[in-house]
Amino acid sequence: MSVMGVWVIGALPDQKTKELLQAAVQASPPTPMPAHADVAGELAWWRSTAPESLFSGSKTSAGSWVAHDDAFRLSTLFDNCYDDSDAVEALRDAVVDRFPPKGDEGLFTAVARKASPFSALAYALGPDAVLQLPGWFGDFLLYAEEVRAQLPAAEEALALTGARRRGAVERIHRWMTGLGDDPDHDAEELLDGPLRVLRHAVRTGQGAAGLVRWY
Numbered sequence: 206m207s208v209m210g211v212w213v214i215g216a217l218p219d220q221k222t223k224e225l226l227q228a229a230v231q232a233s234p235p236t237p238m239p240a241h242a243d244v245a246g247e248l249a250w251w252r253s254t255a256p257e258s259l260f261s262g263s264k265t266s267a268g269s270w271v272a273h274d275d276a277f278r279l280s281t282l283f284d285n286c287y288d289d290s291d292a293v294e295a296l297r298d299a300v301v302d303r304f305p306p307k308g309d310e311g312l313f314t315a316v317a318r319k320a321s322p323f324s325a326l327a328y329a330l331g332p333d334a335v336l337q338l339p340g341w342f343g344d345f346l347l348y349a350e351e352v353r354a355q356l357p358a359a360e361e362a363l364a365l366t367g368a369r370r371r372g373a374v375e376r377i378h379r380w381m382t383g384l385g386d387d388p389d390h391d392a393e394e395l396l397d398g399p400l401r402v403l404r405h406a407v408r409t410g411q412g413a414a415g416l417v418r419w420y
Contacts (some may be wrong), residue, residue, distance in 0.1 A: 210321035210385070212343055214402045214415045215304035219349050222412040226346065229296045246284045254279075255385065259328070260379040272383035280384055283324040286342040287417060292346075295348045300346065300414045309351045312406050313398035320385025323417050326395050329376040329418030334362040339403075344419040352413050363400045370396070 217225075258278040263269040305311040315322035323343035327335045337358040339345040347355065365373055377392035401414070406413040 208319055210317045210319070210324070211418045211420060212300065212315045212322040212415070213304065213311050213418070214313045214399050214413065215300075216402060216406040216409065217300070217346075218226055219410075220304045222346060225296065225299055228299065229292065230308045230327055232295065232311050234294065247278075247285075248332050251279060251282065253349075255376050256328065256376055257353070258309070261381045263382075266382075268382075269388060270379040270383035271287075276380075276383060277314050279323060279328060280321075283321065283327060285341060294319040295352070297344075297416050297418065300416060306413075311411070313396065313402045315349035315398065317381060317390055318386040320381055320387060321417060321419070322388060322390070322395055325377045325385070325390070325392075328380050329373040329396075330362055334352060337362040338399075339413075342416055344413055346412075346414045349406065350395075350396055352411070356403055356407055359403055361399060363396055365396060377413045382385075409417070 254275055259273055259279065260270040261273065263271050269368060307314070317325065327342065330338075335342070339347060339352075339355045339359060374392040377390065377395055378388070381390045381392075382389040403413055405411075
């Protein structure tokens, strides 16, 4: 059983990005992604659902939250958007091997017990903001030009201040305790880290990749 959810974002030189994409296409030509769920319908349902309605305060564990059925439904939506085909998993492995070393400004890693950090962030931001992020529900592989083009939308989604930021941090905590087992997860870094790497990639003229994984 998978017990650790991971979301990694790293800067990559354009040449490495090109090599990765070429190798992936040669190894396995693109095939249509299977339709696991009615994503459009589920997104419409998510838009109609107040974020606060998915969890309630725990009566047995102070500061923790209990997930309602709608929280599990939303988690299933995120899981169904994850492509776990052999070809895509092989591409993820190859991308990870090209990422900068740990501690580098061009690398962000979030790890959570029994929960996906990206899913927690997605819940915190809401459906419209999530769709402004690069790629498809946390997974992306972009050339430098594409990172530059998509940075403004990512900034609009992630650069939260005031009450909006406090609300997002609280919702991350709800997800991490109601569906996961990570009450001390750094919610502030989950908001700031992805944008820091994307901005670094733009400053240094690099591409970037994001990977959602379970271990």
